[in-house]
Amino acid sequence: MKILVINCGSSSLKYQLIDMENEKVLGKGLVERIAIEGSKLTQTAEGKETFVLEAEMPTHTEAIKFVFDALTDKEHGVVESLDEISGIGHRVVHGGDKLAEPVIVTPEVKDIILQFAEFAPLHNPANLMGIEACEENAPGKPNVAVFDTAFHQTMPDYVYMYPIPYEYYKKYHIRKYGFHGTSHKYISYQLAEVLGKDREEVNAVSLHLGNGSSLCAIKDGICYDTSMGLTPLEGLSMGTRSGNIDPSVVTYLMEKENLTPAQMSDILNKKSGVLGVSGLSSDFRDLEEAANTENERAELALDMFVLRVKRFLGGFMAELGKCDAIVMTGGIGENGITMRKAVLENMEHLGITLDEQRNDVRGKVQEISGEDSKVKVFVIPTNEELMIARDTLSLIQ
Ligand code: AMP
Numbered sequence: 274m275k276i277l278v279i280n281c282g283s284s285s286l287k288y289q290l291i292d293m294e295n296e297k298v299l300g301k302g303l304v305e306r307i308a309i310e311g312s313k314l315t316q317t318a319e320g321k322e323t324f325v326l327e328a329e330m331p332t333h334t335e336a337i338k339f340v341f342d343a344l345t346d347k348e349h350g351v352v353e354s355l356d357e358i359s360g361i362g363h364r365v366v367h368g369g370d371k372l373a374e375p376v377i378v379t380p381e382v383k384d385i386i387l388q389f390a391e392f393a394p395l396h397n398p399a400n401l402m403g404i405e406a407c408e409e410n411a412p413g414k415p416n417v418a419v420f421d422t423a424f425h426q427t428m429p430d431y432v433y434m435y436p437i438p439y440e441y442y443k444k445y446h447i448r449k450y451g452f453h454g455t456s457h458k459y460i461s462y463q464l465a466e467v468l469g470k471d472r473e474e475v476n477a478v479s480l481h482l483g484n485g486s487s488l489c490a491i492k493d494g495i496c497y498d499t500s501m502g503l504t505p506l507e508g509l510s511m512g513t514r515s516g517n518i519d520p521s522v523v524t525y526l527m528e529k530e531n532l533t534p535a536q537m538s539d540i541l542n543k544k545s546g547v548l549g550v551s552g553l554s555s556d557f558r559d560l561e562e563a564a565n566t567e568n569e570r571a572e573l574a575l576d577m578f579v580l581r582v583k584r585f586l587g588g589f590m591a592e593l594g595k596c597d598a599i600v601m602t603g604g605i606g607e608n609g610i611t612m613r614k615a616v617l618e619n620m621e622h623l624g625i626t627l628d629e630q631r632n633d634v635r636g637k638v639q640e641i642s643g644e645d646s647k648v649k650v651f652v653i654p655t656n657e658e659l660m661i662a663r664d665t666l667s668l669i670q
Pocket of ligand 1: 482484556603605608610
């Protein structure tokens with residue numbers, strides 16, 4: 274069976290067609306500048322030349338039509354017809370507390386995606402546009418929604434509640450939901466395999482460190498706690514997001530600078546994090562390069578990031594009681610040799626040591642902890658698309 278995975282943003286869309294017999298990617302692509310002048314589709318497939326198509330794509334419906342055409346193209350395509358595709362899996366960011374598992378899309382599911390759009394305004398409406406564009410272009414083909422929040426639905430109430438008046442939880446569903454769930458779930462499966470254990474025996478902390486970053490405390494194979502919250506703004510400092518700060522900073526700044534909620538949200542989501550502190554870049558490679566030439570604010574931004582990762586890692590290990598492993602994933606976790614070292618340094622008292630030679634690795638599964646490390650540390654590349662494809666397959670079967 275072949276499964277198409279779609280990750281749809283407001284003006285771009287990524288896709289992968291996966292053969293589930295061997296979990297191999299048959300073809301993948303990116304559509305950029307949807308509904309903007311200069312729309313472009315780029316598709317790559319093993320053994321084929323990169324296919325680039327520039328055409329007008331005023332809505333997601335046209336964009337998806339071009340994706341289907343590219344996948345079935347006589348010269349550049351990877352399947353003969355759409356009939357070969359058994360189902361389509363969609364990444365959806367926020368499923369709130371209504372959807373704890375991947376689901377086949379129905380009108381009720383679409384209503385829930387819309388209901389929680391207010392907590393993920395950049396993502397949920399775009400995710401829904403992708404689903405509806407597939408429904409229009411391939412009527413009758415099953416669409417499955419896989420939620421970033423789903424894996425975290427096992428958190429106990431005392432973990433997901435915020436200490437604010439209870440009525441706001443009842444009235445507005447304000448609570449911690451968590452994100453990157455598909456990645457953390459994939460890591461829980463991969464880690465079980467690496468450790469040679471059943472998934473129910475996995476007690477670990479998963480660190481997804483990238484442009485957006487979050488940690489997940491995995492207890493007996495399921496999520497116990499995670500660093501992101503109602504929205505993906507909570508937790509670590511990130512590329513452009515502040516993560517945790519004293520809430521009074523928000524009210525103080527709004528008063529002093531006469532800011533609307535939308536302006537304040539823009540500052541916290543797009544102008545903060547390592548970009549805001551360094552004034553230079555949200556990209557960790559740029560910051561490492563600048564820090565090497567003694568750019569003080571780049572150094573400060575990185576030091577602040579590392580401190581926060583340590584703070585959550587230590588906190589989650591304390592929460593878990595028993596922690597067999599730590600996993601590093603995401604762009605920084607998989608490739609950031611210097612950042613991994615900085616995070617894991619001076620943690621011997623928590624039973625963690627790093628083997629610098631083993632740590633000299635990028636983008637592949639490898640243990641990086643020292644022989645004497647009580648807690649094993651692994652680099653495991655994440656694969657959200659494959660997780661979505663597996664979830665889609667198991668539902669449509
Ligand atoms: P992601 O959002 O998971 O794609 O991760 C993007 C982040 O990973 C960016 O900040 C990159 O700078 C960082 N990254 C990617 N490759 C490296 C590398 N070789 N060393 C350090 N950071 C990296």
